[in-house]
Amino acid sequence: MQDALFYTFAFLTLMFGFLVIANPFSRNPVTSAMFLVLTIISLAGLFVLLHAFFLAAVQVLVYAGAVMVLFLFVIMLLDLKAEERRKIKTLGVVGGLISTGAILAIFLSSLLKAPLGATQSPVVEGGTVALAKLLFTQYLLPFEIVSLLLLVAIVGVVLLSKKDLK
Amino acid sequence: MTVGLEHYLVVSALLFCLGLLGVIVRRNLLVIYMSLELMLNAANLALVAFSRFTNNLDGQVFVFFTITVAAAEVSVGLALIVALYRKRQTAHVEDLTTLKL
Amino acid sequence: MNLSLLSHELLVLALGLGLLLVDLWLPVPAKRKLGYVAAAGVGLILLYSLFCVQLPASSPVQYAFGQMYALDGLALFFKRFFLLAALIVLLMSVEFADRIASGIAEFYALMLFALSGMLFASSANDFALLFVSLELITVTFYVLTSFQRARVTSLEAGVKYLIIGALSTAFTVYGIALVYGISHTLNFGLLSGVAAQYGDNKIFLFGLALVLVGLGFKIAAFPFQIWAPDVYQGAPTPVTAFLAIGSKAAGFALLLRVLFIAVPDITARWSNLLIIISGVSILYGNLCAIPQRNLKRLLGYSSIAHAGYLLLGVAALSAAGRSAVLYYLSGYLFTVLSAFTVICLALRGVEGEDVGGLAGLHRRSPLLAATMTLAMASLAGIPPLAGFFGKFLLLKAVVEQGPTHPGYYCLTFTALAGVVISLYYYFGVVRAMYWPGEAADLSPIVVSKPIRLTLYGCIGGMLYLGLFPNGLLEAANQAVKLLR
Numbered sequence: 001m002q003d004a005l006f007y008t009f010a011f012l013t014l015m016f017g018f019l020v021i022a023n024p025f026s027r028n029p030v031t032s033a034m035f036l037v038l039t040i041i042s043l044a045g046l047f048v049l050l051h052a053f054f055l056a057a058v059q060v061l062v063y064a065g066a067v068m069v070l071f072l073f074v075i076m077l078l079d080l081k082a083e084e085r086r087k088i089k090t091l092g093v094v095g096g097l098i099s100t101g102a103i104l105a106i107f108l109s110s111l112l113k114a115p116l117g118a119t120q121s122p123v124v125e126g127g128t129v130a131l132a133k134l135l136f137t138q139y140l141l142p143f144e145i146v147s148l149l150l151l152v153a154i155v156g157v158v159l160l161s162k163k164d165l166k
Numbered sequence: 167m168t169v170g171l172e173h174y175l176v177v178s179a180l181l182f183c184l185g186l187l188g189v190i191v192r193r194n195l196l197v198i199y200m201s202l203e204l205m206l207n208a209a210n211l212a213l214v215a216f217s218r219f220t221n222n223l224d225g226q227v228f229v230f231f232t233i234t235v236a237a238a239e240v241s242v243g244l245a246l247i248v249a250l251y252r253k254r255q256t257a258h259v260e261d262l263t264t265l266k267l
Numbered sequence: 268m269n270l271s272l273l274s275h276e277l278l279v280l281a282l283g284l285g286l287l288l289v290d291l292w293l294p295v296p297a298k299r300k301l302g303y304v305a306a307a308g309v310g311l312i313l314l315y316s317l318f319c320v321q322l323p324a325s326s327p328v329q330y331a332f333g334q335m336y337a338l339d340g341l342a343l344f345f346k347r348f349f350l351l352a353a354l355i356v357l358l359m360s361v362e363f364a365d366r367i368a369s370g371i372a373e374f375y376a377l378m379l380f381a382l383s384g385m386l387f388a389s390s391a392n393d394f395a396l397l398f399v400s401l402e403l404i405t406v407t408f409y410v411l412t413s414f415q416r417a418r419v420t421s422l423e424a425g426v427k428y429l430i431i432g433a434l435s436t437a438f439t440v441y442g443i444a445l446v447y448g449i450s451h452t453l454n455f456g457l458l459s460g461v462a463a464q465y466g467d468n469k470i471f472l473f474g475l476a477l478v479l480v481g482l483g484f485k486i487a488a489f490p491f492q493i494w495a496p497d498v499y500q501g502a503p504t505p506v507t508a509f510l511a512i513g514s515k516a517a518g519f520a521l522l523l524r525v526l527f528i529a530v531p532d533i534t535a536r537w538s539n540l541l542i543i544i545s546g547v548s549i550l551y552g553n554l555c556a557i558p559q560r561n562l563k564r565l566l567g568y569s570s571i572a573h574a575g576y577l578l579l580g581v582a583a584l585s586a587a588g589r590s591a592v593l594y595y596l597s598g599y600l601f602t603v604l605s606a607f608t609v610i611c612l613a614l615r616g617v618e619g620e621d622v623g624g625l626a627g628l629h630r631r632s633p634l635l636a637a638t639m640t641l642a643m644a645s646l647a648g649i650p651p652l653a654g655f656f657g658k659f660l661l662l663k664a665v666v667e668q669g670p671t672h673p674g675y676y677c678l679t680f681t682a683l684a685g686v687v688i689s690l691y692y693y694f695g696v697v698r699a700m701y702w703p704g705e706a707a708d709l710s711p712i713v714v715s716k717p718i719r720l721t722l723y724g725c726i727g728g729m730l731y732l733g734l735f736p737n738g739l740l741e742a743a744n745q746a747v748k749l750l751r
Binding site: 109116140146 | 280331333335336369370377380383395396399402403409413414449451468470473
């Protein structure tokens, strides 16, 4: 059962991921964004299979909910229809395929050779309590810095998008 | 064969390379940015899988940080792209020619 | 847990948040002067750091938040370095303020937040802290780079930095994931204990390489340099200056920590890679700088070359090399910041920052012309300036390693060739200033008192470091003592 679910979600993730970057039917960024939402939701499924329940929820809430809505909002705002019909350069595609394929080949071949040290009996559960305990003890400092980062993002976005600021 | 760490890592590597390919091949700034999100998500999957199979929660905490940072980065990035669009009416990499490459 | 260890960061953050608040009540004309407040605050923190913060001899490393945050000699050296850089950049920003249409108080505050990110980065002893502090710096610079929204170049530079920065983030995170997955830890201290046993694990090495790719983007070393010229050219001048010195030094601080604290056993086997990256960066930066007419773009290419010079010290894999890196960075601080201050003042009305805009500068303002001449001479490595002695130390460290690996001799030769090439374009800039060509504008440039002091300070720094290197060299040696 678990294995079947893994293969389903893995297949869906990769298929939707492929459709984000290369949709044969439409080059409209809106479709890319919608497929990215689906990729993220399939990934959340994989997170659940890995017992990372809290992160699966965050993935759906923050990524699919907030980040992607922002993307869609911007795409609608910009109205990019006129840009759909640009040619993709074959040279770029070939170069991209070769370089990416090389990285993938190196990674997969090293994955086959390297001992991963994985345990056969995973017990760790990514529940809210367990994560929160770590987050507010050992990882308190990065947590606080991330809050600062969010402040910078707020200030930055206001500055970048406000029409005239005094 | 039961599904193990390797399977998750292969999925994550494939997703990472899909994202990288998108960054290299696509010319629309928004799609490039979405491909970058794919790459980050691939890294998150690897972190969660490692965390599960090594019985160590640090990886999941790290994913929490990457998701938050990605959200902040996306908000700033999209604001920047909108500001550029207002000026130049383009969201296309090849039109960014004021600074010669 | 001891919060006083984080005093630098907390003070800078308090200053930044204070500026954001004070801005709400200030009338518009007064906001520009907030830069002096920020600079004075940073100056006081620097004085506090120099005179009140000392590491007890009994415990050279102090940890906070578990082992997350380390205050050691290296961290303290870099913290003072960043504070000094921010002080000069803030003073420069006040001169630049009239070219920023709106939000000048936020501009200063964001500079301080970027500074706090650099301060955190210099103390990072854990991949989690490395990642968030790096992101704090990067995201702040996205906003700062595109701050002149009225200029298309500024926005384009921001977007380019954004895409490349996000790409480097993705590489870094994936690399951290792999390193963590194999070693089961994110902490540098724990990692150094186990790294040796994973020396043959391909996944571990691959992950480490990806982390280095991410840091390579930050320091703008070849082949991760593509963003540097465009972003240097498009960003507002004080931001370019801060990017050139602060962001690069933060990258080097983290590089030193990862290579020589987290995984020293593995670094020892990577000399070939470091030698190649260093040599190619030097050649690429210097050769591409030759045809440039835009002064900021020229300095962008030259910064790639200087990343290469700095990597000489890293590639030498010796204590002498590492302290030479710190020494060279210090000299580079005075040199680059004085060059950008001159650009900020002298090319005020010149669109495109063309080198020709400097024509007749020695008549418009002898001080600016003299500063620029000294800065270019120091960048080129002419004695007796800081750049010369820094290059001398770096090359000495590399040559000392020569007997272990013939590549080091090739690297020395490459670096010397790079220095010779660079003479050409640095002196092109000097010639543009003194050449008696037709200068469009010969009105004298008014140099305000704080900037005058800054320039004297920078000139003094360049000369002092070149003539009396022992004091700083001693400090640098102390700072790198704990690196392996």
